[in-house]
Structure formats: structure tokens, C-alpha cells
Amino acid sequence: MILKSTNIEEKLRRRQSLDGQEHSILEQVENILALENKKEFKIELxxxxxxxxxxxxxxxxxxxxxxxxxxxxxxxxxxxxxxxxxxxxxxxxxxxxxxxxxxxxxxxxxxxxxxxxxxxxxxxxxxxxxxxxxxxxxxxxxxxxxxxxxWGNDLHPLRKWLIWPFKNLETLVFTALIVSFMTTYIFNASLLTDGINGSKFLILFLFMFKSVIGVIIFYAFSQGKNFNTAIWDSQYAK
Known part of the structure; x- marks a missing residue:
């Protein structure tokens, strides 16, 4: 006598029929999904x-x-x-x-x-x-x-340092001083041949610093930017 293999899906369907769930299963699932959707709608609100x-x-x-x-x-x-x-x-x-x-x-x-x-x-x-x-x-x-x-993507690994100048007024002024000094050194070609001329370097440095500050102020006003300390919990400032 050859035994017939068991079809577990068929057994499952027969058991469900005997339990009286065959006609109500879709309604039950629909009710559960409707309840979950209602919960999510309340959360969204x-x-x-x-x-x-x-x-x-x-x-x-x-x-x-x-x-x-x-x-x-x-x-x-x-x-x-x-x-x-x-x-x-x-x-x-x-x-x-x-x-x-x-x-x-x-x-x-x-x-x-x-x-x-x-x-x-x-x-x-x-x-x-x-x-x-x-x-x-x-x-x-x-x-x-x-x-x-x-969720979402991680921040850029250099973000903290790229936006550091805008952290507060002190960091912005410090950054302006560093940029002005580097720019002055680059453009003062006489540093490479005649040595450092203190008065000339100072005048050029002050001019560069004034220019850098002017660019920063223009950018800040045109873009409506503010310091990190002022915007972290503000829905208005940029």
C-alpha cells in the first residue's frame, strides 16, 4: 500500500473551514488593517x-x-x-x-x-x-x-568644521582674521624676496580684513543668515 504524501496547505484550508473562519477571515483582516490605519492617521495628525x-x-x-x-x-x-x-x-x-x-x-x-x-x-x-x-x-x-x-542619510563628515565659522560671533571674527592673514600673506609677494615689511603687511592685512568682513556681511544679509546659537530652535531665522 502506497501512502499518499500530505499536502499541508490542503490540511490548513480544511482546518480553517472546520473552525468556521473561511468566510470571516477577510473581514477580520480588513478590520485589523482599518484599525492600524486609524492609529497611523491619529499619529499623523x-x-x-x-x-x-x-x-x-x-x-x-x-x-x-x-x-x-x-x-x-x-x-x-x-x-x-x-x-x-x-x-x-x-x-x-x-x-x-x-x-x-x-x-x-x-x-x-x-x-x-x-x-x-x-x-x-x-x-x-x-x-x-x-x-x-x-x-x-x-x-x-x-x-x-x-x-x-x-532615518535618512548621515551628515557630511566635515559638516561640523564647515559651519564652525557661523557658530557665534567669536568664531566668525576668528575665521575672518585667519582668512585675512592667509590672504595677506599670499598677496604680499615682497615677503618672498624683501622680507616682512611690518607696516606694509599691517596695512594690507587691515584692508583684507575689512574686505572679508564686508563679504560676510553682504552674504549674511542677502541670504538672511544667522548664527547657530540663534537658529537652533527658531522656525523663522535661516
């Missing part, structure tokens, strides 16, 4: 809303300590890398599906609905479609924020 909540009812035993950051730490990084830390309502890009999944998981685990979301990202992502390394936070309270999700 919250992300795009003007809710200025400064805390959420987290269960602290369930939080990952490495994802908790104080506002002073966030401010320092924003200033060093010329980033913004703004309400998510100012974020012009689409939020990734992973962010929604993590928010839903947090809300389920902590039995709460999250409010007051913040985004840390370069200024341009609040105006243009550009996915450069946004970080999504939710407030815990007392100046602490919980990092929910990071």
Missing part, C-alpha cells in the same frame, strides 16, 4: 498638529536609557552642526513607516498617546524635500526628550 505638550506619561522602567537626552545636550549638538530642533508640524517631508511603527509600539507599551513631538534636522528639511538625517523625539518632562527614530 499629532505629528502635524500644534500640540506644545512638554511631557508624556511614559513608564520609566520601559524606556531605553541610551535614548534619553536633555535639552542642553540637544542644544549643543544643534549649535555645533547647525541643526534645528523644532515641532514636527514644521517638518515638510513625509515620515517613514518605521517611525509610525515605533510610535505605535511605544504607545502600546506605555498605554498612552504621545504628544509634543520634536524633530532634530538640518534647516533645509523644514523647507525642502531632502532626507538628511532627521531625529524624532517625544518629550519626557523636565527638559528631557526620548529619541524615537532616526
Amino acid at each position: 499629532e505629528l502635524r498638529s500644534s500640540n506644545n505638550s512638554h511631557s508624556n506619561a511614559f513608564k520609566f522602567d520601559l524606556l531605553a536609557s541610551e535614548n534619553i537626552y536633555h535639552i542642553n545636550t540637544i542644544k549643543t549638538i544643534c549649535i555645533n552642526y547647525r541643526l534645528r530642533f523644532l515641532d514636527t508640524k514644521y517638518f515638510k517631508n513625509d515620515f517613514p513607516q518605521e517611525a509610525f511603527s515605533k510610535i505605535k509600539a511605544l504607545e502600546k507599551a506605555h498605554d498612552t498617546m504621545l504628544h509634543g513631538f520634536k524633530i532634530m534636522a538640518p534647516s533645509k528639511v523644514f523647507k525642502l524635500k531632502n532626507p538628511d538625517d532627521p531625529l524624532l523625539f517625544a518629550p519626557i518632562g523636565n527638559g528631557y526628550y526620548y529619541l524615537i527614530h532616526t
Whole structure:
């Protein structure tokens, strides 16, 4: 007697038929998907809303300590890398599906609905479609924020140094002095043959410094630029 091989898919279908789920399975799946879509719609509304909540009812035993950051730490990084830390309502890009999944998981685990979301990202992502390394936070309270999700591309490895001159007034003046000195040295051809002429070098240096400052001021006014310390949490300044 030759035994017939078992078709597990056929067994699965028969079991489902016996359990009385054959006609209701699509309805169940549809209801589950509708519920998930409803949750994501509520989260999207919250992300795009003007809710200025400064805390959420987290269960602290369930939080990952490495994802908790104080506002002073966030401010320092924003200033060093010329980033913004703004309400998510100012974020012009689409939020990734992973962010929604993590928010839903947090809300389920902590039995709460999250409010007051913040985004840390370069200024341009609040105006243009550009996915450069946004970080999504939710407030815990007392100046602490919980990092929910990071997506997009990493920042340029030299970004911190490229934008360092615009960190504050002191760094801008220091940069102008260095650029002026180097430019003066390059253009003062007599340094190579006649030696350093102190008065001549000083006059040329002051002229170069004045020119560099003039270019910086013109660029700053024409582009509406401001220092990192002034824009890190501003939705208006560039």
C-alpha cells in the first residue's frame, strides 16, 4: 500500500473551514488593517498638529536609557552642526513607516498617546524635500526628550568644521582674521624676496580684513543668515 504524501496547505484550508473562519477571515483582516490605519492617521495628525505638550506619561522602567537626552545636550549638538530642533508640524517631508511603527509600539507599551513631538534636522528639511538625517523625539518632562527614530542619510563628515565659522560671533571674527592673514600673506609677494615689511603687511592685512568682513556681511544679509546659537530652535531665522 502506497501512502499518499500530505499536502499541508490542503490540511490548513480544511482546518480553517472546520473552525468556521473561511468566510470571516477577510473581514477580520480588513478590520485589523482599518484599525492600524486609524492609529497611523491619529499619529499623523499629532505629528502635524500644534500640540506644545512638554511631557508624556511614559513608564520609566520601559524606556531605553541610551535614548534619553536633555535639552542642553540637544542644544549643543544643534549649535555645533547647525541643526534645528523644532515641532514636527514644521517638518515638510513625509515620515517613514518605521517611525509610525515605533510610535505605535511605544504607545502600546506605555498605554498612552504621545504628544509634543520634536524633530532634530538640518534647516533645509523644514523647507525642502531632502532626507538628511532627521531625529524624532517625544518629550519626557523636565527638559528631557526620548529619541524615537532616526532615518535618512548621515551628515557630511566635515559638516561640523564647515559651519564652525557661523557658530557665534567669536568664531566668525576668528575665521575672518585667519582668512585675512592667509590672504595677506599670499598677496604680499615682497615677503618672498624683501622680507616682512611690518607696516606694509599691517596695512594690507587691515584692508583684507575689512574686505572679508564686508563679504560676510553682504552674504549674511542677502541670504538672511544667522548664527547657530540663534537658529537652533527658531522656525523663522535661516
